[in-house]
Amino acid sequence: DGGITQSPKYLFRKEGQNVTLSCEQNLNHDAMYWYRQDPGQGLRLIYYSQIVNDFQKGDIAEGYSVSREKKESFPLTVTSAQKNPTAFYLCASSIDQGGQGRNQPQHFGDGTRLSIL
């Protein structure tokens, strides 16, 4: 079954600690995204990557870092510089047809809920 797997489902962070959220997809999608969702709010873009070894900041990248060493994997690190990390984190992926191709819909994993201890 193809899909996007996020782990862990729940994560707790201590003061001053960095934590890493995992996102793996077996859909052979080129593009991957990280969003943050706060209660009563829509999803806000943290980082995105359209190709391996390349990624771009989204609207709220401060306090976060990513890597894209493999097509299937796009881990997100929440650093100690992120002062308000409590949120629901969602990873998504999509086919990328390049500059002239149509934007393809994004498919989401089931999220990681991060809380502060």
Added chain:
Amino acid sequence: QKEVEQDPGPLSVPEGAIVSLNCTYSNSAFQYFMWYRQYSRKGPELLMYTYSSGNKEDGRFTAQVDKSSKYISLFIRDSQPSDSATYLCAMSAGTGRRALTFGSGTRLQVQP
């Protein structure tokens, strides 16, 4: 002002009712429009995907896009208790950044 506006609800309807969910947007560059359904503690699930203006139907769901008014709608016919969820509209421009801009979501409750 947000780029995408969506009434947060909650919207409560009896089973079998027709539900209308709406979003307005300000960016005229948006060309791709999506509706997602999100159950509590789960990721969003793609319901409808449309390009440019017009209607699209899939089973009990109909999506409408009116680019001249910058207004999109999702209609759910014969609503069921299992339709109770948060519905998110999302959109993107045709070029440049391909990430989605989301509305804040409308919470729908279908009463049996």
